[in-house]
Amino acid sequence: QVQLQESGPGLVKPSGTLSLTCAVSGGSVSSSNWWTWVRQSPGKGLEWIGEAYPTGSTNYNPSLRSRLTISIDRSKNQFSLKLSSVTAADTAVYYCVRGGLWDGFDPWGQGTLVIVSS
Amino acid sequence: QSALTQPRSVSGSPGQSVTISCTGTSSDVGGYNYVSWYQEHPGKAPKLIIYDVTKRPSGVPDRFSGSKSGNTASLTISGLQAEDEADYYCCSYAGTYTFGVFGTGTKVTVL
Numbered sequence: 001q002v003q004l005q006e007s008g009p010g011l012v013k014p015s016g017t018l019s020l021t022c023a024v025s026g027g028s029v030s031s032s033n034w035w036t037w038v039r040q041s042p043g044k045g046l047e048w049i050g051e052a053y054p055t056g057s058t059n060y061n062p063s064l065r066s067r068l069t070i071s072i073d074r075s076k077n078q079f080s081l082k083l084s085s086v087t088a089a090d091t092a093v094y095y096c097v098r099g100g101l102w103d104g105f106d107p108w109g110q111g112t113l114v115i116v117s118s
Numbered sequence: 119q120s121a122l123t124q125p126r127s128v129s130g131s132p133g134q135s136v137t138i139s140c141t142g143t144s145s146d147v148g149g150y151n152y153v154s155w156y157q158e159h160p161g162k163a164p165k166l167i168i169y170d171v172t173k174r175p176s177g178v179p180d181r182f183s184g185s186k187s188g189n190t191a192s193l194t195i196s197g198l199q200a201e202d203e204a205d206y207y208c209c210s211y212a213g214t215y216t217f218g219v220f221g222t223g224t225k226v227t228v229l
Contacts, residue, residue, distance in 0.1 A: 038164075038220075045121065046156070046164065046207050048218030059217045095163060101211040101218045104154040104169030111163050 002027035004096050004109035012090075012116050018083040022096030022109060029072050030054050034100030035079045037070060039092040040111075047092075051100055052079055086116045122147065122208055122221035129227040130198045138224045140191040140208035146219055148189035152211035155184060155193045159204045168193060195226070203228045 008020035022035070029035060037049040050060040052070040060068050069082040083090060093113050097105040123141040130136040140147065140155075147153055153171045156164035166175055168184035171191060181196040191210070195202055208221035 045223045046209070046220040048209065048220060051217075061218070062216060099166075101154075101209070102152050102170075104166045104175070105156070105164075105209075106166035106169075106175060108163040108165070 002098055002107055004098065004107060006094060006096050006109045006112040008112060008114070010113060010115060012086055012114060013118055014087055014116055015085055016116075018081070018086050018090060018114055018116070020081045020094055020096070020112065020114070021078050022080065023076075023078045024098075025077075027098070029077050029079055030074050033098050034102075035070075035072060036097045036100060036105055037081045038095045038097060038105065038108075040095070041089075041092045044092075048101075049081065049094075053100075088116050090114070091116045120219075122210060122219055124206075124208060124221040124224045126222075127225040127227060129229055130195075131229045132198055132200065134198050135194060135196045136198060136226060137195075138193045138206055138208075138226070140193070140210075140221045142189050142191075142210055142212075142219070144189060146189075146210040146212035146216070147186065147191050147208075149213065150211045151186070153184065153186060153191040154209045155182075156207045156209065157202075157204045158207065164207065198228055200228050202226060 005023045034051045036051040067084045072079045093111040095111045096109045099105045155168040158164040
């Protein structure tokens with residue numbers, strides 16, 4: 001079965017760039033699935049960040065669009081998130097998931113906490 | 119785009135049924151049959167329990183069911199069990215500008 005694992009720095013300085021990678025095992029990022037990022041600020045609800053498709057198509061949360069890039073690396077069987085100009089408001093647990101808004105998000109990675117602080 | 123509105127909490131005794139509402143607008147919940155529901159236990163990643171309003175992934179008990187009327191989607195848990203105590207979130211497709219929006223979340227307590 002498909003498993004997802006997030007990795008990346010747990011601490012990012014304000015105004016810096018948050019970069020996370022999601023390694024996919026038990027399946028291929030080239031398959032006909034959307035690959036999505038979701039985050040959850042401490043004690044808060046879930047927020048849809050954006051998604052990418054193997055063809056190169058992407059869809060982003062409009063509130064993050066100007067700072068956000070999601071891409072797929074077929075050679076490494078992984079996908080990534082880059083969020084620039086971060087502030088404390090970007091502190092959250094970031095989850096990578098398989099699936100899109102049309103077919104549900106399943107499975108989820110375990111999540112990784114990213115703190116934005118100097 | 120505002121989050122979809124869910125009740126903060128619902129509770130029920132073992133064996134009872136509870137229903138969680140998820141209210142949006144005609145631009146999201148009411149406009150598309152792309153509502154999904156997620157169960158989140160403390161410290162764990164969310165788990166998909168309903169997608170496309172009414173569909174249940176394999177392995178999800180049939181006591182979980184989804185429905186929609188107008189701009190409000192609902193998740194019903196029948197025959198409530200202790201392990202159902204968790205937070206529940208709805209999510210809806212919201213068109214080609216906003217794309218995705220989650221609900222505010224509901225804490226289900228089993229009395």
